[in-house]
Amino acid sequence: MSEQRQTPEKKGLEGVFSNQEVRKVGTGTTTRKTIQKSYWYAIEQENGEIELQPLNVNYVPSGPKKRISKDEFLEHFSPEPEFYVSNVFPKIKEVNKTIARADRHRKNKEYYSAEMEYGNALKIDEDNIRANFGLGITYLERGENNKAEDILSRLVKLDGAFEAEHKHLFNDFGINLRKNGMYDQSIAYYSRALELTQHDENLYYNIARAFLEKKDPGSALDHLLKGLELNPAQDTLLKFLMWMVTKDMVPADKKQAVAAALQKARAATREQAGAPAAAQSEEPPAQGEQA
Numbered sequence: 001m002s003e004q005r006q007t008p009e010k011k012g013l014e015g016v017f018s019n020q021e022v023r024k025v026g027t028g029t030t031t032r033k034t035i036q037k038s039y040w041y042a043i044e045q046e047n048g049e050i051e052l053q054p055l056n057v058n059y060v061p062s063g064p065k066k067r068i069s070k071d072e073f074l075e076h077f078s079p080e081p082e083f084y085v086s087n088v089f090p091k092i093k094e095v096n097k098t099i100a101r102a103d104r105h106r107k108n109k110e111y112y113s114a115e116m117e118y119g120n121a122l123k124i125d126e127d128n129i130r131a132n133f134g135l136g137i138t139y140l141e142r143g144e145n146n147k148a149e150d151i152l153s154r155l156v157k158l159d160g161a162f163e164a165e166h167k168h169l170f171n172d173f174g175i176n177l178r179k180n181g182m183y184d185q186s187i188a189y190y191s192r193a194l195e196l197t198q199h200d201e202n203l204y205y206n207i208a209r210a211f212l213e214k215k216d217p218g219s220a221l222d223h224l225l226k227g228l229e230l231n232p233a234q235d236t237l238l239k240f241l242m243w244m245v246t247k248d249m250v251p252a253d254k255k256q257a258v259a260a261a262l263q264k265a266r267a268a269t270r271e272q273a274g275a276p277a278a279a280q281s282e283e284p285p286a287q288g289e290q291a
Contacts, residue, residue, distance in 0.1 A: 012044030013070075016055070016084035017077040039080065041088070042073065058124045059087040060095055064159065095121050099130050106134060111142045129161050133169035140176040152177070152185055156192045174206055183214040201227035201234050208240065217249045221258070228261045233268035 021036050040052045041061035050073040056062040102117030118135040121128055136151035155161045155173070162170060170193070177186035190207045197203065204227030211220035221244060227237045241258065244250055250258050 012046075013050065014043045016040070016080045016088050017042050017073075018080050018083075019077045039083065039088075040077065042077065044070070055088065056125060056127075058091055060091045060125045060128075061088075062125045062127045091124060095124050095128060095131075098124075099128070099134065102131070102134055106138050106141070109141075111138050114138045127158060127160075129155075129158060129163075129166050130169065132158070133161070133166065133173050136173055137169075137176055140173070140180050143180070145180055145182055148177070148180070149182070149185060152189060156189060159196060162193045162196045171206075178206075178210045178213060183210045186210040187214075199230060201230040201237060203227075204230070205234075205237050205240065217244065218251060218254075220244070221250060221254055225254075225257055225261055228265065231268075232261070232264040233272055238262075238265055 016039060018037055018039050021038070023034050023036055024031055039055040039059075041055060043051045045051055045067065048070050049067045050070055051065050051067050052073075053061040053065045054063050098117050098121040102114045102121065105111070105114035105117060115135065115138050118131045118138065121131040122135070125131070132151055132155055136148050136155065139145070139148035139151065152173075160166070174186055174189055177189060187207055187210050190203050190210070193200075194203050194207075204223045208220040208223040208227070211217070211223065221241075224237055224241050224244070227234060228241070231237070241261065245258065
């Protein structure tokens with residue numbers, strides 16, 4: 001029997017590339033042309049497009065990303081393997097090691113050491129998502145809400161903060177905002193995420209949880225119902241809704257909408273019989289917890 005050989009998985013294009021732009025400097029008779037060279041970190045996507053992120057002054061990928069076609073990329077960008085090996089790779093490795101040390105300190109509740117290491121990483125890449133989230137969570141766990149709010153204002157401007165790869169950190173930060181009594185900030189934070197990720201029912205759950213603890217059950221209920229419109233059978237949303245029903249927290253003008261949502265949930269559950277719900281949100285309030 002012949003041995004079956006596996007074809008190695010084909011990896012897409014990835015690395016540091018450069019492009020050049022001709023720019024005019026000065027005016028009138030003093031006008032002259034200059035060539036400006038820029039460096040980018042490029043990763044080929046599954047659909048064949050190339051995702052580009054500029055390198056900052058410290059030679060790490062940082063800032064907003066953009067995508068272009070592969071044809072356009074090959075026409076205008078040149079590979080820079082030596083530049084990557086000598087300048088970019090060492091800096092990326094340094095940042096990742098620094099953040100890993102910071103994460104270990106935070107996990108061990110060594111908050112001041114964690115703050116120092118996250119700060120060191122941010123000196124190299126001030127827009128680093130992991131370092132910003134880590135520093136923000138460190139401040140929240142230390143009860144320094146004012147400093148955490150400064151980090152929050154930075155994170156909501158970084159679209160990358162709400163990408164799927166940062167889901168765990170994103171959730172931890174939002175939950176810590178709420179647990180520290182920063183309800184308005186938590187709501188603003190999750191609302192910003194909804195602007196970028198409109199089809200995530202778990203965001204509606206988390207906003208509802210913040211509204212509930214803000215003593216605004218009406219708004220909490222509205223967001224639960226919006227989440228259930230996206231996924232009628234989402235388990236944690238349904239548990240939260242039923243908890244509000246048992247606590248008699250559903251106003252008369254919302255009871256019809258709640259009944260309709262529960263009816264849709266029963267129908268969806270029958271269709272998905274045996275398929276577990278993939279919840280990313282927190283557990284609903286315990287029966288004894290006060291709103």
